[in-house]
Amino acid sequence: MSSMPRLFVNSDLVAGNAFELDEEQAKYLTRVMRLGVGDAARVFNGRDGEWRAEISAVAGRRAEMTPAEQLREQPAQARAPxxxxxxxxxxxxxxxxxxxxxxxxxxxxxxxxxxxxxxxxxxxxxxxxxxxxxxxxxxxxxxxxxxxxxxxxxxxxxxxxxxxxxxxxxxxxxxxxxxxxxxxxxxxxxxxxxxxxxxxxxxxxxxxxxxxxxxxxxxxxxxxxxxxxxxxxxxxxxxxxxxxxxxxxxxxxxxxx
Structure with a gap:
């Protein structure tokens, strides 16, 4: 799991609900890390825990990911006091x-x-x-x-x-x-x-x-x-x-x- 790229995203993370990466993140995964459709990364948004998400579409500079499995739940009080x-x-x-x-x-x-x-x-x-x-x-x-x-x-x-x-x-x-x-x-x-x-x-x-x-x-x-x-x-x-x-x-x- 630790070898997967890890990204912060703004989108809600719900199993099966695809979301679009921003251009910089899409470039990082598809060009720098050379990942393609079906490959996975870990994503989190500060609200819904951490998920394993798969690249579900790539078109030019755009890419979509689909959350597949929650790896860690969001703690009730994640933000440190x-x-x-x-x-x-x-x-x-x-x-x-x-x-x-x-x-x-x-x-x-x-x-x-x-x-x-x-x-x-x-x-x-x-x-x-x-x-x-x-x-x-x-x-x-x-x-x-x-x-x-x-x-x-x-x-x-x-x-x-x-x-x-x-x-x-x-x-x-x-x-x-x-x-x-x-x-x-x-x-x-x-x-x-x-x-x-x-x-x-x-x-x-x-x-x-x-x-x-x-x-x-x-x-x-x-x-x-x-x-x-x-x-x-x-x-x-x-x-x-x-x-x-x-x-x-x-x-x-x-x-x-």
Whole structure:
């Protein structure tokens, strides 16, 4: 089964009901993979589980598939209760964050514009393609939702009620010391997460240079926000995103299931 190509499709998946692939998917199966009528691939749509579907028609650049057998049912709550909020960085690093967030099970990915965010333009269509390909490759039965960039206040206001905010706070409180010195450092993320099991969560990753003092003060005072430390070293934004999501999955997420 694992050797079959795997595709995300938008069509409903019902046994015997043929659906048409988009042109890029048709090209991939018929020209790149050299499959023809009667050959099979695995397909999923985030709603109906995963199916083995057979190519039932090929005409020029078009191709149809027909679901033949359901391989996996869609879990009742397939989308992970985890949101990633991150300040966009350089193009390749931002692409990396979206890809790894998908691999690590984020259900929602939200770019956030902060005072020190250097890259303020995002390509949502590019992010969606990256996330889709990562979902296909990692056996996810869904694709994370992606949103266009929002300011910090708007992004936090848009979080569903009851979502706890995990604020990766690398700074201290000493204004004249590099990165705020050692006073006022947040507790280790591992310790904080032990008290957040079973709760929907959003992880907030700041930009290169960190959050401004005003933003940090606002976040520290915000109800439902938990500042956390990722250790004694200052991590790059993309490293921090992977580290934080890894810890969350190990302690609060589906790695323990």
């Amino acid at each position: 985890l949101t990633l909020l991150f300040a966009p960085v350089k193009k390749s690093e931002t692409d990396f964050i979206v890809e790894k967030a998908t691999e690590l099970g984020a259900g929602f990915i939200q770019p956030v514009i902060t005072e020190r965010t250097q890259s303020r333009t995002v390509r949502l269509d590019r992010f969606e393609k990256i996330a889709l390909e990562a979902a296909e490759q990692t056996e996810r039965l869904d694709v994370p939702l992606l949103a266009d960039a929002l300011g910090l206040d708007a992004a936090l206001e848009a979080l569903p009620a009851g979502t706890v905010l995990i604020f990766c706070d690398e700074a201290g409180d000493e204004a004249d010391a590099p990165w705020g010195g050692q006073s006022g450092r947040a507790e280790p993320m591992v310790q904080v997460l032990e008290g957040l099991k079973g709760q929907a969560a959003a992880i907030l990753i700041g930009p290169e240079g960190g959050f401004s003092p005003a933003e940090r003060g606002f976040l520290r005072a915000r109800e439902g926000t938990h500042p956390v430390s990722l250790g004694p070293r200052i991590l790059r934004a993309e490293t921090a995103a992977v580290a934080a999501m890894t810890l969350w999955q190990a302690i609060c997420g589906d790695w323990g299931n």
